[in-house]
Amino acid sequence: MTTNKLQLAAYLPYSRANGPGLRSVVWVQGCPFRCPGCFNPNFLPFTGGWSASVAEVVAQLSVEADGVSFSGGEPFAQAGPLAEVAEQVRAVGKSVLIFTGFQAATLSKSTNPSVQRLLAAADLLVAGPYQREHPCHHPLLVSANQELVFLTERYHALDLGPRRMEFRIDTTGAVTTTGLLLSKKIAE
Numbered sequence: 058m059t060t061n062k063l064q065l066a067a068y069l070p071y072s073r074a075n076g077p078g079l080r081s082v083v084w085v086q087g088c089p090f091r092c093p094g095c096f097n098p099n100f101l102p103f104t105g106g107w108s109a110s111v112a113e114v115v116a117q118l119s120v121e122a123d124g125v126s127f128s129g130g131e132p133f134a135q136a137g138p139l140a141e142v143a144e145q146v147r148a149v150g151k152s153v154l155i156f157t158g159f160q161a162a163t164l165s166k167s168t169n170p171s172v173q174r175l176l177a178a179a180d181l182l183v184a185g186p187y188q189r190e191h192p193c194h195h196p197l198l199v200s201a202n203q204e205l206v207f208l209t210e211r212y213h214a215l216d217l218g219p220r221r222m223e224f225r226i227d228t229t230g231a232v233t234t235t236g237l238l239l240s241k242k243i244a245e
Contacts, residue, residue, distance in 0.1 A: 061110050061111040061112070061138055061141060062108050062109070062110055062111075062138060063083075063085060063108070063109050063110075063111070063114060063135055063138045063139065063142075064085060064086040064087060064103070064105075064106050064107075064108055064135065065083065065084065065085060065086060065106050065107055065108070065109050065114070066084040066085060066086040066097070066099070066100040066105070066106040066129065066130050067082075067084040067100070067106075068081075068082065068083055068084065068114075068117060069081065069082040070117065070118070070119040070122070071119045071121065071122055072126070073218075075126040075128065075154075075156075076124070076126040076154040076181070076197065077123070077152075077154075077181075077212055077216050077217050077218060078122075078123035078124065078152075079119070079121060079122050079123050080122050080123060080124050080125060080126045080152075080154070081117075081118040081119045081122045081124075081125045081126070082125070082126045082128065083114060083125060083126070083127050083128070083139075083142070084097065084100055084127075084128050084129050084130060085100070085106075085127065085128075085129040085130040085131065085132055085134065085135050085139070086100055086102070086103065086104075086105050086106030086129070086130050087100070087101070087102065087103035087104075087129070087130045087131065087134050087135070088100065088101045088129055088130045088131040088134065088158065089131060089134060089158075090131060090158040090186055092158065092186050092187040092188070092189075093189055094187065094189035095187060096187075096199075097128075097129065097130065100129050100130040101130070103134075111138050111141040111142055111145075114142050115142055115145050115146070118146065122151065123151060123152060124146065124151040124152030124153060124154065124180070125142070125143075125146050125151065125152075125153055125154070126153075126154040126155070126156065127139055127142075127143075127153070127154070127155045127156065128155075128156040129156070131157060131158055131159075132155050132156070132157055132175070133155075133157055133159055133164065133172055133175065136169065136171035136172045136174070136175045137171035137174075139175055140171055140174035140175040140177075140178055143175060143178035143179060144174070144178045146178075147178050147180075152180045152181070152211050152212070153178055153179045153180050153181075154179070154180065154181040154182075154183070155175070155179050155181070155182050155183070156183045157182065157183065157184050157185075158185065158186040158187070159184060159185075160184055160185055160204075161182055161184040161185075161204055161206045164176055164182075164184070176208065179208050179209075180207075180208055180209045180211040180212060181205070181206070181207060181208060181209075181211070181212050182205070182206040182208060183197050183198060183203060183204075183205060183206075184203060184204050184205075184206055185200070185202050185203035185204055186200075186202070186203075187199055187200050187203075188200040188201075188202050196217040196218055197217055
């Protein structure tokens with residue numbers, strides 16, 4: 058087992074804009090990549106956010122959700138504890154999707170056991186760094202260099218649905234925007 062603490066940047070109990078079906082979404086804090094135009098620039102520093110145990114994260118996941126999506130920041134920067142979350146999610150029959158800036162080939166060749174555990178517990182991988190100069194209109198890919206890697210038979214390209222964005226307003230009036238950009242106008 059690895060450390061069971063995660064450094065989190067954000068969490069949504071349910072979303073339809075971060076993968077197929079109804080999903081819980083966990084954004085980790087910290088990313089080694091500095092992709093120009095990153096949608097989550099506040100999640101890049103490895104400091105910030107809040108600390109949570111694997112048990113706390115699993116307890117917060119929506120019972121109604123079809124699965125969980127990991128994003129960030131960079132999920133593979135916290136591969137050990139995320140692998141524990143993913144294994145528990147898969148053990149109850151739910152799916153795991155991971156958005157990563159790493160190339161799939163780099164991850165598959167990794168000798169880090171935590172990286173291999175996280176890959177083994179995932180159903181779907183959106184891999185590759187964001188390149189704003191190569192936009193893409195795929196439901197899950199935001200730049201044409203990225204690849205969609207089906208790690209299990211759970212999903213197929215036809216299951217992915219349309220590209221979506223969600224805007225949530227909480228009781229204090231704070232607005233959360235999530236999902237994949239629909240057009241350049243929204244980003245500006």
